[in-house]
Amino acid sequence: FRHNEQSLRVVDLLENNGQGLNLNWEVRDGILNHSKSRGDILGEGWGKVNTLEGEVGKIADIVAYINHDIGDAIRAGTITERDLPLSAVELLGISHSQRINTMVGDIIDHSWAARGCDRIIVEKPTINMSPQILEATSILREFLFERVYNVHSAQEEARRAREVIFRLYQHFKEHEDKLPPEYRAYSDDTERRVVDYIAGMTDQYALRLAEELER
Template sequence: MPAAPEAQGLQIYACDPARTQGRRFAEGPAPTRNDFQRDRDRIVHSSAFRRLVYKTQVFLNHEGDLFRTRLTHSLEVAQLARSIARSLGLHEDLVEAIALAHDLGHTPFGHAGQDALNACLQGDEAQAAPPGPDEPRGGFEHNMQSLRVVDALEQRYPAFDGLNLCFETREGILKHCSRANAEWLEAREPGGVGQRFLLGRSPSLEAQLANLADEIAYNAHDIDDGVRSGLLSLEQLEAVPLFDGHRREVLAEFPALQGRRLLYEAIRRMLSVQIYDVIDATQAAVRAEGIDSLAAVRAAPVLVQFSPAMREQSAQLKRFLFRNLYRHPQVLETTGRGCQVVSELYAAYCAEPAQLPDSARRPGMGLRRQVADYIAGMTDRFAIREHQRLTGGSPFF
């Protein structure tokens, strides 16, 4: 008889690997690891995870050695999420697995690459043949692609495609989903990861936590990378209450501090206050909703949250970063070049399918989706090289 969650140091409403909803393909237990540990380990050893080291977060990899990439971002999300999970009595291995896998489906060149690939797919829909039985519906969305990576695109095991992860991990990876894709998923896997989007239900607290830790991590490290790049200044950040309050607090304690030490200490304190806020606000929400089981979590609204005051401060920071960093002319110029690479790669492969390697060909999928899958799996530098090979030029050189 498996131990109750409370006996493992978990709250009664946490996910328990002894009671997992299982894998799509049955496997026997591992002698020394629970199922969520196995999921985490499979993700870390996957090809898609290794490729994240050369995928853009905000700044392209070749723009500087110390800027975040998708890989280092995912590690920071995992650290924050695991730390908060321990305080909330949630399953640390599960929240870490979700955090490490949440960006596996991201394209090269960050969100700009995703937007370009989505535009290519949607622009072709009117002329294209109906999607194959193994194709998702609509354009391109990186959450759906991350699920497809772990469900089908990774090819490592003799008995199945994908990584064959637990339901709970896959549920957390699929943060967002269109109704059309939820219906497609439900038809292929009744009662599976698409069902909650059709019923309007919530995922596990571990999935909710990984989602919020993602927001906390990128807000903090984008300040750091923005200042490091010279595109943001400490003077500009005085307009952001969530950051500037801690900057002033640091200077009151260390009046001579300046430069990177001042920046790091202000960010560190900003992260700490957000973490404690999430812990307190989530515990209060769990009590207010009378949560006493995982089923109650799924029936309740999202519970892992900021307090209202912290949510507003976080939103102010996000608006600042959007205006002053993500929409900075230098960032837009670089990501615009990335969009050009993705769009021209897509056109080149669709015009000459023979250029696709055999490893990118999958029965049950049309050419457009095979091309999109191949491009989405590229690193920034491989996409640039491949674009140069196919077109004879490059917007980056």
């Protein structure tokens, strides 16, 4: 399962009563290219992006999930603000809003060539960050991988989530009549219908539904 590909399926096929939203190619490229991989931000492992909209979507996803995941981890007690790498927060800011403002402002300042308004001729304008902000952002993301994403508690939660999803998948695959009517109309493939339904669930809804099925 790849969430960016599912997002594209939603806007192409599932929204608007199965008619899709008829989005242009640039917007669809932006949706397709938001991802949470561990490759270097803006580096060789960044992946091929075909449009400026795609680049905006991809870098905006980085800004969003780094900062929101920090907030979630602090609220969960996994980390504290004092645990954040000093070299990164001194440059980006200690608060959620400060970090987002710094990152977004830096991206705007270093992407003027993409507007065609820069006097310097660039062969292929890109959405970019300054080396200093890019390094600080990368430090924060690596911190999240080491202290939040890959710790035992997070891996245990991921295991439990997989079990919940598997139970839901098995149940609705065997009881297709329990799917909401709109999902039964999307595809002739039962497995695909079930995946579409589960992919649209919030965490809390999926957990609650799995508990109800066990009763």
